[in-house]
Amino acid sequence: MxxxxxxxxxxxxxxxxxxxxxxxxxxxxxxxxxxxxxxxxxxxxxxxxxxxxxxxxxxxxxxxxxxxxxxxxxxxxxxxxxxxxxxxxxxxxxxxxxxxxxxxxxxxxxxxxxxxxxTAPLTPAALPQGAAEALGAEPLAVLDTGPHVGDLLVELADERAVHALRPDHRALGACSRQGVIATARAENPGLGYDFVSRCFFPNVGIDEDPVTGSAHTALAPYWSERLGRTRLTGLQASPRSGRVGTELRGERTLLxxxxxxxxxxxxxxx
CATH class of the missing domain: 3.10.310.10 (Diaminopimelate Epimerase; Chain A, domain 1)
Incomplete structure (x- = not known):
């Protein structure tokens, strides 16, 4: 095979x-x-x-x-x-x-x-008790990403906070069955990306996912509304890193x- x-x-x-x-x-x-x-x-x-x-x-x-x-x-x-x-x-x-x-x-x-x-449907959500401590940052906003993605989307204060995350994966998995998509607006859009993200899914065997397409079906509508544009570029700031072009088309998202x-x-x- x-x-x-x-x-x-x-x-x-x-x-x-x-x-x-x-x-x-x-x-x-x-x-x-x-x-x-x-x-x-x-x-x-x-x-x-x-x-x-x-x-x-x-x-x-x-x-x-x-x-x-x-x-x-x-x-x-x-x-x-x-x-x-x-x-x-x-x-x-x-x-x-x-x-x-x-x-x-x-x-x-x-x-x-x-x-x-x-496109992932976004609804306001509560962060599970202990999740902020396990993640290592206090979110500005928390949203549920719906049934297909099934994770929590959390916005952090700035891009540096996303890069600096060093979560306790065992604690994060224990306090929430959902994965966590951490994101922030790009500090310098001149570098060719509009927002950054990192994704942590310890309960499905993935402590940190290098580049997550499904997460960008939630990140695209979130940042398109915030930035007023339907076409954006996301940088997933894992150690391997990768860029994802997004285009929001209502109930569908192009990556x-x-x-x-x-x-x-x-x-x-x-």
């Missing part, structure tokens, strides 16, 4: 967010998919298989962290689209059937790929990025 590791939301190897990608003939049992994702041990591993022609989608797609299946994953969707296009397995826009509905990935001539994802295949090998135990 062929397996690839792809760095998504990156234009060079060893940046962005790595994802495992396996193209299958059909999905095996969930236990097998979960075991492979645990073995790959990246934030997500994507599994896809082709669907019969004439339907609403071209490929079925699922995403697994090392410990569980998730409802929405942007970077592994980008990685899968990159593999399909770079190998010639699919031409043009590709429609994925997923837990979050049909998602479309459209390649551009410059090598970038744009994902069409559902644009690049991807690089860094490993192309064979999974012997399948």
């Amino acid at each position: 062929r397996i690839r590791i792809v760095d998504a939301f990156a234009d060079r190897p060893f940046a962005g967010n790595p994802a495992g990608v396996l193209l299958l003939d059909a999905f095996p049992g969930d236990d097998r998919l979960q075991n492979v994702a645990l073995e790959v041990n990246h934030a997500e591993t994507a599994f896809a298989h082709p669907l019969p022609p004439g339907g609403e989608a071209d490929w079925a797609l699922r995403w697994f962290t090392p410990v569980t299946e998730v409802d929405l994953c942007g970077h592994a969707t980008l990685a899968t689209a990159h593999v399909l296009h770079s190998t010639g397995a699919h031409r043009g826009p590709v429609r994925f059937a997923t837990r979050s509905g049909v998602l479309v990935a459209t390649p551009a001539e410059d090598g970038s790929i744009t994902l069409d994802l559902p 644009t990025g690049r991807a690089v295949t860094v490993v192309d090998g064979e999974l012997l135990a399948w």
Whole structure:
């Protein structure tokens, strides 16, 4: 079984967010998919298989962290689209059937790929007791990101506060079942990004996610309203780092990025 590791939301190897990608003939049992994702041990591993022609989608797609299946994953969707296009397995826009509905990935001539994802509905929320101490910062605002993303979005005082976060991941996971997306406005938009973020998901086996596409379906509407523009660029300020172009279109959010295949090998135990 062929397996690839792809760095998504990156234009060079060893940046962005790595994802495992396996193209299958059909999905095996969930236990097998979960075991492979645990073995790959990246934030997500994507599994896809082709669907019969004439339907609403071209490929079925699922995403697994090392410990569980998730409802929405942007970077592994980008990685899968990159593999399909770079190998010639699919031409043009590709429609994925997923837990979050049909998602479309459209390649551009410059090598970038744009994902069409559902916009996360944002509602005010209360920060769980102890979460501020576990995170290491007191938020200015807290919002719930709805069922598909399922995390808390917290705005911090400034960009430096986001960079300086050193959360207690065990304590953060104990005080909240939800992950935390920490964000702030860019201090210097002249550097090419409008807002920064970092994402912490200890309860799904990811202490800090390098670049999180799904989080940007919440960050896009939040910052578009604050900044008065529908097109923005986000910098996810993890150690690997990556930039995500966002465009808010009502109930849909477009995310644009690049991807690089860094490993192309064979999974012997399948």
